[in-house]
Amino acid sequence: MRPVHELLLMLVVLTDFWVLGTGRLSSTIRAAACQGALLAMLPLALYRDASPHMLALAAGTLLVKAFWLPRLLTRAIREATDRREVEPLLGFNMSLVLGAVAVAVAFSISPGLPIPGLRSDLLVPVALSTVMIGLIVLTTRRKAVTQVVGYLVLENGIYVFGLSQAERVPFLVDVGVLLDVFAGVFVMGIVVFHMNRAFDSLDTSNFAELEE
Amino acid sequence: MTLTAALGPLLLFAVAPAVTGLANRAKSALTGRRGAPVLQGYADLAKLWRKGVVYSRTTTVLFRIAPVAAVATAALATWLVPLDGVSACVSFAGDLVAFAGLLALGRHLLVLGALDTGSSFEGMGASREVTIAAFAEPALLLCFTLLVVATGGLRLQDMLGVPLAHAWSAASPSLVLAAAALFMLSLAENCRVPVDDPLTHLELTMIHEVMILDHSGPDLALLQYAASLKTALLGAVVVRVFAACLPLPPAVALAVLLPGLALYAAGIGIVESGVARLRMQKVPQLMAAAAAVAGFGLILLLR
Numbered sequence: 001m002r003p004v005h006e007l008l009l010m011l012v013v014l015t016d017f018w019v020l021g022t023g024r025l026s027s028t029i030r031a032a033a034c035q036g037a038l039l040a041m042l043p044l045a046l047y048r049d050a051s052p053h054m055l056a057l058a059a060g061t062l063l064v065k066a067f068w069l070p071r072l073l074t075r076a077i078r079e080a081t082d083r084r085e086v087e088p089l090l091g092f093n094m095s096l097v098l099g100a101v102a103v104a105v106a107f108s109i110s111p112g113l114p115i116p117g118l119r120s121d122l123l124v125p126v127a128l129s130t131v132m133i134g135l136i137v138l139t140t141r142r143k144a145v146t147q148v149v150g151y152l153v154l155e156n157g158i159y160v161f162g163l164s165q166a167e168r169v170p171f172l173v174d175v176g177v178l179l180d181v182f183a184g185v186f187v188m189g190i191v192v193f194h195m196n197r198a199f200d201s202l203d204t205s206n207f208a209e210l211e212e
Numbered sequence: 213m214t215l216t217a218a219l220g221p222l223l224l225f226a227v228a229p230a231v232t233g234l235a236n237r238a239k240s241a242l243t244g245r246r247g248a249p250v251l252q253g254y255a256d257l258a259k260l261w262r263k264g265v266v267y268s269r270t271t272t273v274l275f276r277i278a279p280v281a282a283v284a285t286a287a288l289a290t291w292l293v294p295l296d297g298v299s300a301c302v303s304f305a306g307d308l309v310a311f312a313g314l315l316a317l318g319r320h321l322l323v324l325g326a327l328d329t330g331s332s333f334e335g336m337g338a339s340r341e342v343t344i345a346a347f348a349e350p351a352l353l354l355c356f357t358l359l360v361v362a363t364g365g366l367r368l369q370d371m372l373g374v375p376l377a378h379a380w381s382a383a384s385p386s387l388v389l390a391a392a393a394l395f396m397l398s399l400a401e402n403c404r405v406p407v408d409d410p411l412t413h414l415e416l417t418m419i420h421e422v423m424i425l426d427h428s429g430p431d432l433a434l435l436q437y438a439a440s441l442k443t444a445l446l447g448a449v450v451v452r453v454f455a456a457c458l459p460l461p462p463a464v465a466l467a468v469l470l471p472g473l474a475l476y477a478a479g480i481g482i483v484e485s486g487v488a489r490l491r492m493q494k495v496p497q498l499m500a501a502a503a504a505v506a507g508f509g510l511i512l513l514l515r
Binding site: 006007010013014021092093096099100103111125 | 389496497501503504505507511512515
């Protein structure tokens with residue numbers, strides 16, 4: 001049987017595709033929540049000798065990425081009238097294809113990267129592909145909420161990459177990163193909420209029309 | 213050719229209408245209805261078989277070929293699949309392309325038959341069928357490529373047979389992804405819910421059902437039987453991919469096919485009761501998702 005962490009990493013990539021392929025805002029948020037839950041289980045699966053560091057990291061990730069942030073975003077779009085990503089800059093099919101290309105590139109370049117002390121040879125490619133897919137979502141979608149989810153996915157990729165070195169990274173750094181993400185998404189959630197109040201829409205292209 | 217290899221297709225021919233019946237029954241049960249009996253399909257076929265045929269004067273021989281061709285191609289494709297998990301009756305290098313080609317040929321002749329009626333509704337259905345197939349076929353071949361790479365064989369007999377059992381120990385994640393993608397594709401190939409609703413009777417939204425609107429009597433029976441045979445056949449392929457994880461003697465593997473097909477039908481029922489039908493523009497997205505899943509499996513395998 002395959003070890004559990006490989007299965008988790010595979011599911012992380014599948015949630016990436018989920019984010020890429022879905023147009024409904026609530027569905028993208030749910031995908032991000034699922035990914036957060038998967039990432040919370042990952043340190044426990046990778047490092048069987050459960051140190052307090054890993055347990056705290058898993059608990060913090062679960063709390064922030066799987067519960068708080070999705071709830072925050074769901075509340076931010078509660079009053080929104082448009083619940084779909086209507087016209088992304090890049091169509092859903094094309095972004096799925098691009099995502100598949102990103103995964104292929106990530107898997108082809110990662111064996112060349114000299115990274116010491118890897119627990120699994122899937123960690124780096126999955127991290128890279130998640131970062132790239134997060135970037136695709138962040139740049140090609142119009143709705144503020146989807147862009148926030150893209151940012152979250154991008155950060156999740158960095159988190160996976162950080163896990164490969166989790167033994168060397170001090171606990172405070174992990175907590176700091178988590179707090180950063182929380183603060184960032186918190187602020188963006190407020191922005192989304194007020195944007196919806198001001199424009200009656202979540203479309204970020206409205207910002208281009210701001211004038212004195 | 214062994215006895216079990218020859219029995220496999222015959223078994224599939226026999227149970228095909230029951231698989232569709234079971235899928236509909238599962239859907240009914242999950243939506244709080246009792247539903248038609250599982251064996252209703254056989255009764256329907258018998259009823260249609262006794263009826264007369266009406267041919268429109270505008271139709272030509274193409275219209276009459278379509279039902280026979282649909283059954284014949286599906287039945288021929290069945291002989292290529294190693295249903296007992298060891299050997300298929302007909303097997304040659306590259307028969308995976310023949311398998312996909314036979315399904316495509318059946319669809320092609322069905323589409324021609326539909327266009328032959330000159331009805332605008334049938335033309336719409338035909339155009340949709342071809343559009344979806346254009347997206348589904350590359351994804352299907354991608355799934356097959358994955359199986360070829362995993363097993364190292366170019367014959368369906370190897371891809372779904374004994375070498376697949378060895379591949380399961382080495383590449384299980386890829387194979388699970390392949391099976392998932394094949395399941396999604398089978399929903400499209402069989403015109404089941406996220407792609408097409410077999411129960412709808414509004415011409416503007418139908419795909420498969422609208423193409424067979426002008427067929428009657430035994431011709432309609434043949435078309436319905438071909439549809440259920442295709443469902444059972446693709447279901448059997450999905451079941452074989454999963455069942456290969458534990459190597460079984462041929463007779464047992466053949467017996468396992470039946471509960472496997474029942475599970476597959478139940479899976480269709482679950483999907484149909486839980487998911488709304490996709491808008492037509494969204495269907496290529498589903499196929500792209502299936503291709504992405506299979507492609508990811510392939511990448512995992514090649515790394």
